[in-house]
Amino acid sequence: MVAKIIDGKAISEKMRAGLAKEVSNLVRHMPKPGLAVIVVGDDPASHVYVRSKAKQTIEVGMESFEYQLPASASEHQLLDLVATLNNDERVDGILVQLPLPHHINAEKVLRAIAPAKDVDGFHPLNVGLVATGSGGMVPCTPLGSMILIKSVRDNIAGLNAVIVGRSNIVGKPMAQLLLQESCTVTIAHSRTADLPAVVGAADILVAAVGRPEMVRGTWVKPGSVVIDVGINRVAAPDGKSKLVGDVAFGECLDRAAAITPVPGGVGPMTISCLLQNTLRAATARRA
Ligand SMILES: NC(=O)C1=CN([C@@H]2O[C@H](COP(=O)(O)OP(=O)(O)OC[C@H]3O[C@@H](n4cnc5c(N)ncnc54)[C@H](OP(=O)(O)O)[C@@H]3O)[C@@H](O)[C@H]2O)C=CC1
Numbered sequence: 001m002v003a004k005i006i007d008g009k010a011i012s013e014k015m016r017a018g019l020a021k022e023v024s025n026l027v028r029h030m031p032k033p034g035l036a037v038i039v040v041g042d043d044p045a046s047h048v049y050v051r052s053k054a055k056q057t058i059e060v061g062m063e064s065f066e067y068q069l070p071a072s073a074s075e076h077q078l079l080d081l082v083a084t085l086n087n088d089e090r091v092d093g094i095l096v097q098l099p100l101p102h103h104i105n106a107e108k109v110l111r112a113i114a115p116a117k118d119v120d121g122f123h124p125l126n127v128g129l130v131a132t133g134s135g136g137m138v139p140c141t142p143l144g145s146m147i148l149i150k151s152v153r154d155n156i157a158g159l160n161a162v163i164v165g166r167s168n169i170v171g172k173p174m175a176q177l178l179l180q181e182s183c184t185v186t187i188a189h190s191r192t193a194d195l196p197a198v199v200g201a202a203d204i205l206v207a208a209v210g211r212p213e214m215v216r217g218t219w220v221k222p223g224s225v226v227i228d229v230g231i232n233r234v235a236a237p238d239g240k241s242k243l244v245g246d247v248a249f250g251e252c253l254d255r256a257a258a259i260t261p262v263p264g265g266v267g268p269m270t271i272s273c274l275l276q277n278t279l280r281a282a283t284a285r286r287a
């Protein structure tokens with residue numbers, strides 16, 4: 001078997017072309033949808049993401065507002081800025097880039113974002129709505145991963161889905177979406193006994209661990225769909241660095257039915273889903 005490589009970059013570009021059309025229709029009768037992104041501190045990786053988010057936001061015809069606070073910014077300052085943006089009519093979506101510096105309580109900040117503007121889907125109200133299948137803003141990375149799964153499998157009901165990783169931003173919401181689609185869902189984590197055996201039962205595998213190429217090809221069930229969420233920067237032979245996922249991609253090519261690459265898989269989908277959530281927030285809020 002030769003795995004189909006799922007082209008997240010191409011699918012995300014198509015999504016944005018569709019969003020751009022919708023936005024151009026919308027702005028005939030309302031102001032441009034706006035996305036505000038707040039970064040605290042000067043982590044270079046965060047800046048790369050935030051720049052590319054801003055660029056793509058503008059490309060689909062929306063307004064981008066960027067806020068940079070120093071690493072020394074207080075929790076109070078950040079909460080103040082969130083409150084200002086909650087009340088800013090031009091702003092439909094608010095994203096606070098994670099992780100935050102340790103002296104800031106991230107949970108408190110996420111709860112301060114107006115749920116209607118919570119385009120990350122991290123506010124407890126949206127987490128609850130998604131968990132009960134009652135709507136709510138769906139977190140971007142799981143949403144994008146689900147679109148990639150659907151691009152290769154029409155009906156996933158009854159399939160065994162295994163997620164490695166139980167974070168609030170990827171693993172847990174991914175489990176909710178797969179359960180909603182009637183998969184039999186297993187969530188594995190650092191305390192899981194015999195991870196290779198658990199992974200080996202997966203018809204759909206989602207790896208969201210943050211450990212370069214931890215999932216080996218021999219673990220993967222033949223014929224499965226492999227979604228690699230991991231983004232890990234590692235040293236390359238040429239002395240530079242490169243991105244690799246949480247899955248040993250090359251080892252899976254003759255086992256999996258389909259697999260996402262890193263880069264060019266889930267990452268670009270995350271940003272397109274963020275823009276989709278922003279458009280959704282704008283239409284809902286201004287209706
Ligand atoms: N493509 C994209 O758009 C995005 C990519 N990412 C990437 O996805 C990866 C995961 O991110 P995130 O969810 O935030 O990470 P976290 O660090 O929050 O969570 C990692 C999870 O992996 C589990 N884990 C760690 N080591 C092992 C192990 N040896 N065996 C099994 N499970 C293990 C942890 O278990 P435990 O809970 O027991 O500690 C934890 O649940 C990262 O590489 C990140 O960069 C993240 C967000 C978006």
Ligand SMILES: Nc1nc(=O)c2c([nH]1)NC[C@@H]1CN(c3ccc(C(=O)N[C@@H](CCC(=O)O)C(=O)O)cc3)C=[N+]21
Nearest residue numbers: 049095096097098099120231263264265267268270271
């Ligand atoms: N509040 C919040 N929401 C997030 O959604 C969020 C966050 N904080 N903090 C950081 C993580 C990570 N994340 C990525 C988004 C896009 C790519 C992406 O586009 N990656 C490209 C490669 C980019 C490169 O070359 O560095 C790819 O995989 O092809 C990666 C990672 C969103 N996150």
Ligand SMILES: [Mg+2]
Nearest residue numbers: 120139140141
């Ligand atoms: Mg997101």
